[in-house]
Amino acid sequence: MMISRIKFLIAGIFAVGFLQMNLVNAQYKSTIKNETVLFNNIDAVLPLGKLDKYTITVCTQDSSLFRDFNDQISRYAAVTYAGLGSFDEQVKYSNLVIVAVKAEALTFPFIEQLVQAKMNNKKIILAVFGKGDVLSLLNNVKVPILWNDHFSRETQNNAAMTIFGGLSAFNKLQKTYSSSFMKGMGEATSQTRIQYGVPANDEINIDRLSKKIDEIAAEAIAEKATPGAVVMVIKNGQVIFEKGYGYHTYSKKEPTTIHNIFDLASVSKIAGTTPVIMRLTEQGIVDLDKPIGDYLWQAKSTNKKDIRLKSVMLHEAGFTPFIPFYRNLKPGDLQSYDSPTHHVKVADSCYLLNNYYRDVMWPEMLQSEVKPEGNYVYSDISMYVMKEVAEHQTAIPMQNYVQDNFYRPLGMKTAGYNPRDRFAKQDIIPTEQDTSFRKVLLQGYVHDQGAAMAGGVAGHAGLFATANDLAIYGQLLLNRGEYGGERYFEAKTVDLFTSKQSLTSRRGLGFDRWDPNLKNEYPSKLSNATVYGHTGYTGTCIWIDPANQLVYIFLSNRVHPQVSTKLLNLNIRSRIQDAIYEAIAAGKK
Template identity: 65%
Template sequence: MKKGFFGVLFAGLFCIGPLFAQYKSTIKNETILYNNVDQLLPLGNLAQLRIAVVVPHAEKYAAFTSQLARYAAITLFGFSKFDEDIKYYNTIIVAGKEDDLDADCLSQLKQAVLNNKKVVLCHFFEQERNKRSLSEHPQSDLIELLAPFTELGQRNAAMSIFGGAAITVGNVKTAQSRLQYSSGENSNLNLGKLTKKIDAIAQEAIEKQATPGAVVMIIKDGQVLLEKSYGYHTYSKDIPTKTSDIFDLASVSKIAGTTPVIMRLTERNIINLDSTMGHYLWQAKYTNKKDIKLRSVMLHEAGFTPFIPFYKYLKAGDVVAVPDQQHQVKMADNSYILNHYYRDVMWPEMLKSPVKPTGNYVYSDISMYVMKEVAEHQTAEPLQDYVQENFYKPLGMTHAGYLPRERFAKEQIVPTEQDTSFRKTLLEGYVHDQGAAMAGGIAGHAGLFATANDLAIYGQLLLNRGEYGGERYFKTETIDLFTSKQSATSRRGLGFDRWDPNPKNEYPSKLANSTVFGHTGYTGTCIWVDPQNQLIYIFLSNRVHPQVSTKLLDLNIRSRIQDAIYETINEAKK
């Protein structure tokens, strides 16, 4: 009898099933909400919003605007040309103190409402008497918030707009529905001690040249407890690493790029994991892969060869330094490969490659090349567009995506290897993986770039078992199926890596538990999601700079930081 989509789940699912997300906000949020017209707040449907934020002084309201930008793409304006600036935006967030918001400004806000724009007005007060005065005269046709004009008050007001903080004061209340950026305010964990431990481990990694820099992010119970950057982009120390930097995620692309697409298509019965490659891919019908089931592919049990070094087989003229009509596919600065090289050479070679009997675990990048092909044939849409439209934009993952140099300045992107053998240049915003580069920077197994914050949002979506920001992206059963142990021969879920039951392996860390799932990346990245502790741990680095090195692994940097987190959690339980 065939296993159905929600059929037999292997050991491990029972650990995840009952563990729904548990937002445990402990912050004091003084924000008051009036007139929540059409129940607009917290803002949802982010993919459809074009948000303009208007403040009188950018510097004075930096805490407010920077916090808003953690949740969605915003464009910042002043008041001077209000009507013209906001013309092409459908959601307007205006903030100011009482003396900033004169009668003309309020009239323009009402005009914006008449022009079918959603307007959120945030009044800030400095003294209690101003608070009382403002609260007595809310504008009946505007959505209004009232908050203290302090750095904390600004952050909390911004979080309230997006559901990062629950509004509990006043008559109109809301619940938390997104990540809360509170630095662990009122947490029962000893975050000072934990931070010192992580600082020491990160500093060791930098001093021993395991990586020139890193970003560490920890989220627990929906609260960001720690978000910290270390070191520099390179050992020349020209650009300090920032928490907002964009990293090459390497194989984390498998679970944050390709796998969510497969999850969506599976639960909508667009693909069936127990159907074969030959069923979905015409080019596979007459190969040794025609009868391989997609489930085996997702588990890395399809018998594929682990790796094909395509770049070693390039012929003279396949790659040039200056683009021409035949070489339009950019692999790096001053490196262009022959048009359609992936379609005409790489993909056919993968289909012809030898296979071993299915059922044994052999980690292979070919698996996700295959799943990308299946997804694109079924959706009739490029993978990079599908994930943006269906996941990254609506979730507020504002920097996640492929080909980041097309959207961001290279200074925002952490460089990886000084490639001396293939592309012969420093890789800045171009995928490190050679095969993905030759495929145009977009592949099923690599090519995704993102910030730690982007991954934190995705991790919380998984912890929430498919829901985030008041919207449902997956059925709970889908999350449970893909993230739980699904193999009889390995620790793997479907696409996802998992905790290793062999204590000798101490993977992903010595103190991790059986509910933990996630993935690592070759460039020195990882995300691990722990339903038992409602925990997300993210580590991003460029350990392959300037050349590939095993020091990050040898020093056990990622695992030691993860264990420091568990030690802190366990101490708080005593």
């Protein structure tokens, strides 16, 4: 183990030096053989770009027959599913229609419907599985066509991934067919998004990795460190591990799955507030070298007016770490029913007095004491402040800004605040059985008390998401600002925020980072100096490792039914991260 650790530390040092001299984007490295052939990629519509431009309907001849195709597409985008019957009516409100059929179902009458849909200004993408000769029917149909000569789970998955850029298409045909466009070559595309599939074992020992993570997760559940968890690992743009463990609660009624939505807690700082500030910084709307008072009128008469925003992002503003606002509630501030005076829902059957954040919490934060600027003191108030700066500069609520500018275009389907407004309760992992404030099991309402009292949207907490959504965000950062063929940040912006920016701590701007004090073994023993990310109080983390082209995600509800330190005491998150590095080392031998 010691030799292995030394090797990783040395590799990390060399990797850091290389990255500093020659920063490059993430290197997608597929291990999946794609036999999907692409024709008629008019205007290079494939792979699809920003997904918020599209309202998508997926039509198949049989949903059970095309289950794998549909499931794979669901990893990339929010879509509506339909059959081929009443085709015209079912796609009426969609501007992009993806059709998947076996070759024998491709008939002239249906092709005429596709032509009509195209005349109705809809983008059509056609996936065909089976004998290629039938494609001669499509000689005059000018829509992108993906073709596989056989129908299987693998070809369904690969065709779906090719549409969204999870897999590259190659300009190569194995044989010639009578169709005019099949006498030449197929069209090539590039991978632009995360890839899902069964990776080969040449670069990482998947079997060893799976066994070790299973063991650590089983220990966490047996020791009641958490009732359940999801672990996800992406390397070189390919998902190499993804699994749900345990149950929503210790009653063991609902198994935890990869599709469940978790309260991310402080991961909200880097996946919610920080990307907004990154965007505003590169647009020149926010200058981190300017003081708070330049952006917030209410701060001009306080002890915070001259504190630089950079110090705020580094947790060096001298703010108090935490203000327990819920302990100062007065009789009548909370009630069990919605009313004109109490419309802020903080949990099931629990409503807070209107404008409590504006009238009580924010003024108290502004008037709170500060210590000299420059020393590292982790404080939630930092991100409350940055949210206020962003909203004052954009005139857009942060929950709307992140959806419109990041989550929807990226295909992050579940990421957002107040998930009970958008998703079924049973899809969301419960957190604490709150006995001191809301007196109810929290499910779909943010665990952090201050964020709940702020209406569920705060700079430091409030974001919910699946592991898959976090993986998309992590890959965006690993790509230094690009994803799905679109650029969301300049590479230099990502480099600035994620690199070490403090003289007194390990921190980046908003981002936490690898700790150079090796005794702390943070975020894990085998991690290296390129690693950045964040943890969350509810038992979550995401760590991005440019040196190893790696994204690691761990989501749990370790605060259920009550807050426990067992996840920390057993070092579960860090040990899983080390297991990943050990598997990489074993695979390279």
